[in-house]
Amino acid sequence: MDLLSAYRDMLRIRLFEESLLRCAKQGLVPGSIHPYTGQEAVAVGVLGARRPDEWVVSFYRCHGHALAAGCSPQRMMREILCRDGGLCGGKSGSMHLADRAHHLLGSTSIVAAQLPIAAGAAMSAQLDGAGRAVLVFCGDGALGAGGAYETLTIAAAQRLPLLVVCEDNGWQDQTASRWVRHLSPAQLVSGLDLPHVEVDGNDVEAVHDAATAALAACRSGAGPQVVVAHTYLRDFHAQLGDQPPRQYRPQEERQRWAARDPLTVAAGRIPADLTDLHAEVAAEIDELLLSALAAGTPDPATATTGVSVTTDLIGAHR
Amino acid sequence: MSRRHPAGVAIREAFTAQPMLSHFSTYQQEDLIAEYGADRMVRMPIAENAMLGMALGMALTGRRVLFSVNRVAFLFSAFDQLVNQVATWRYMTDGQFSVPLVIRGLTRGGEHLGAQHEHAPHGMLSQIPGLVVAVPGSPNALGGLLRTALQHPDPVVVLESPRLFAPTWSELPEPEPTAAALPFGVAGLARPGTDLTLVAIGNTVIESLLAAERLATRGIQARVVDLRTAAPLDRDGVAAMVVPDRPVILVDEQSRAGSVMTDLAYHLVCGGAARPEHVELLSGAGVPAPVSAALLDGLLPDAERIVRAALDNPAPLAQRR
Ligand SMILES: Cc1ncc(C[n+]2csc(CCOP(=O)(O)OP(=O)(O)O)c2C)c(N)n1
Numbered sequence: 001m002d003l004l005s006a007y008r009d010m011l012r013i014r015l016f017e018e019s020l021l022r023c024a025k026q027g028l029v030p031g032s033i034h035p036y037t038g039q040e041a042v043a044v045g046v047l048g049a050r051r052p053d054e055w056v057v058s059f060y061r062c063h064g065h066a067l068a069a070g071c072s073p074q075r076m077m078r079e080i081l082c083r084d085g086g087l088c089g090g091k092s093g094s095m096h097l098a099d100r101a102h103h104l105l106g107s108t109s110i111v112a113a114q115l116p117i118a119a120g121a122a123m124s125a126q127l128d129g130a131g132r133a134v135l136v137f138c139g140d141g142a143l144g145a146g147g148a149y150e151t152l153t154i155a156a157a158q159r160l161p162l163l164v165v166c167e168d169n170g171w172q173d174q175t176a177s178r179w180v181r182h183l184s185p186a187q188l189v190s191g192l193d194l195p196h197v198e199v200d201g202n203d204v205e206a207v208h209d210a211a212t213a214a215l216a217a218c219r220s221g222a223g224p225q226v227v228v229a230h231t232y233l234r235d236f237h238a239q240l241g242d243q244p245p246r247q248y249r250p251q252e253e254r255q256r257w258a259a260r261d262p263l264t265v266a267a268g269r270i271p272a273d274l275t276d277l278h279a280e281v282a283a284e285i286d287e288l289l290l291s292a293l294a295a296g297t298p299d300p301a302t303a304t305t306g307v308s309v310t311t312d313l314i315g316a317h318r
Numbered sequence: 319m320s321r322r323h324p325a326g327v328a329i330r331e332a333f334t335a336q337p338m339l340s341h342f343s344t345y346q347q348e349d350l351i352a353e354y355g356a357d358r359m360v361r362m363p364i365a366e367n368a369m370l371g372m373a374l375g376m377a378l379t380g381r382r383v384l385f386s387v388n389r390v391a392f393l394f395s396a397f398d399q400l401v402n403q404v405a406t407w408r409y410m411t412d413g414q415f416s417v418p419l420v421i422r423g424l425t426r427g428g429e430h431l432g433a434q435h436e437h438a439p440h441g442m443l444s445q446i447p448g449l450v451v452a453v454p455g456s457p458n459a460l461g462g463l464l465r466t467a468l469q470h471p472d473p474v475v476v477l478e479s480p481r482l483f484a485p486t487w488s489e490l491p492e493p494e495p496t497a498a499a500l501p502f503g504v505a506g507l508a509r510p511g512t513d514l515t516l517v518a519i520g521n522t523v524i525e526s527l528l529a530a531e532r533l534a535t536r537g538i539q540a541r542v543v544d545l546r547t548a549a550p551l552d553r554d555g556v557a558a559m560v561v562p563d564r565p566v567i568l569v570d571e572q573s574r575a576g577s578v579m580t581d582l583a584y585h586l587v588c589g590g591a592a593r594p595e596h597v598e599l600l601s602g603a604g605v606p607a608p609v610s611a612a613l614l615d616g617l618l619p620d621a622e623r624i625v626r627a628a629l630d631n632p633a634p635l636a637q638r639r
């Protein structure tokens with residue numbers, strides 16, 4: 001992989017998210033935002049190994065996945081801010097991005113729901129017989145859900161071309177995963193005898209190598225593969241409204257991970273000076289934010305499109 | 319804001335009084351763990367179906383569980399346990415067992431979280447035989463309904479609007495004088511009035527009370543009835559409370575498809591409590607919740623729409639005569 005271009009992609013995600021967090025503080029982001037900051041190497045490393053016609057399925061922490069899948073940052077920004085021209089017309093907001101054109105099947109805000117959906121897409125891919133895999137992201141908390149195991153055992157029995165990328169950041173909202181689970185994600189999937197690999201999720205090259213190998217296995221008919229990426233959220237789980245949440249993780253833990261930030265790790269291997277690149281990407285993000293904020297809001301008439309039953313409108317009495 | 323939240327007060331009271339009460343949630347407050355112990359305040363993984371099944375198992379063996387599912391949207395991940403197990407066990411065993419179990423879940427209101435987080439499923443849940451569905455319309459009603467739920471021998475779902483917990487919760491209209499226990503299946507008179515009746519549940523209690531204030535500035539006195547529970551539904555109580563020969567506007571944020579309000583309309587009309595031309599149903603649109611406020615605003619009955627419906631209703635308002 002081209003490390004410099006991977007660095008640029010990670011930086012774009014970082015600055016995109018940071019600008020949205022500033023917007024959120026000003027109350028400009030409707031609903032909640034689950035920033036991807038700190039985990040950029042996972043999305044960029046994995047999606048750099050996917051073919052553009054392979055479906056990606058994501059969850060509420062989807063901005064990084066969508067950007068790395070090639071979705072338009074402008075249309076994403078507009079969707080997240082609920083402005084005209086958003087990817088999903090203002091219906092999805094931050095947590096449910098989907099983009100058919102870039103093979104982002106969708107994102108769900110129900111923990112673990114994406115896993116069986118992705119397995120279904122993988123069964124379609126298997127039937128298509130074109131050697132395509134399906135990629136699905138989940139958090140480590142998703143392995144608390146029964147649906148995760150149901151999906152994994154079916155996928156194994158059917159040898160589905162499914163790559164599961166588990167982003168193990170050690171927390172599920174404000175609950176530490178080790179408080180509620182007796183085994184790590186890798187131990188859990190090895191208990192199911194699934195091919196899996198653990199990788200430093202803050203090292204974009206390591207992630208890329210792991211995903212490349214796992215995807216090759218999926219495409220060649222070896223059945224589902226799991227990549228467990230160890231990583232950490234730089235900011236926090238989520239913000240609802242304009243108040244950033246209080247800190248819920250130990251200071252020492254946060255500092256330890258901050259020293260291993262994925263951008264720092266990658267930059268340490270790039271001999272070039274990155275100052276200009278930072279300025280360039282920052283300018284790009286500033287411009288698309290300004291453009292999104294200048295846009296109007298979606299047409300209210302579209303509120304009832306995209307659904308079969310729309311007869312129960314207010315005031316439609318008598 | 320010195321007033322303590324009635325929900326928190328009711329919960330602490332129950333945990334102090336009932337040593338057999340446990341709490342299941344993916345998130346536990348440190349202060350409650352310190353006070354009642356981690357063995358009763360159980361931190362759980364994201365496994366709603368298993369949590370609810372376990373809550374049932376504990377309830378059947380002499381304990382009571384409060385299951386805070388956080389968003390009621392996440393209760394849909396536990397529908398087998400809810401519909402096939404929890405709601406049926408007492409009946410199927412011919413009363414050998416009871417199921418003292420309380421599920422708390424947030425509905426929707428002012429948060430813009432979208433279609434997978436925002437639901438007001440009181441009508442849907444009221445169709446499950448065996449469940450009590452409590453839908454508080456104010457902070458005190460929440461405290462009062464929780465108190466009753468935590469004493470009740472059968473399963474209860476408490477549907478809580480996020481508005482009841484917003485930073486400004488204490489400024490909401492408060493029709494209940496105290497947070498004392500409220501009986502299930504007994505609608506409350508949230509505001510007296512003589513010119514028309516607004517029947518409301520959950521969030522629409524708030525909107526109806528705000529609408530009644532605006533109507534009062536025009537000299538129109540709206541009576542507001544709070545259903546308090548969707549199941550049991552207080553059909554006769556509401557019939558007895560409506561202002562005779564005046565408009566009856568049934569206000570619901572869920573769509574009218576198979577709703578508690580269509581049920582009530584049928585009962586009011588067939589029972590002779592209201593004339594068909596006086597009865598109006600003001601309901602939410604039957605579409606999933608969009609995140610955008612520009613889209614959402616047109617889909618829910620708010621105070622302004624209630625005022626307009628009151629003024630447009632063909633039935634006589636006392637003022638007009
Ligand atoms: C079925 C369900 N239960 C509960 C929630 C509330 N919830 C949202 S995110 C989250 C934590 C998930 O943690 P994890 O899977 O590790 O992903 P992360 O947020 O750490 O990326 C919880 C409990 C939910 N969205 N869906």
Ligand SMILES: [Mg+2]
Nearest residue numbers: 139140169171
């Ligand atoms: Mg996590």
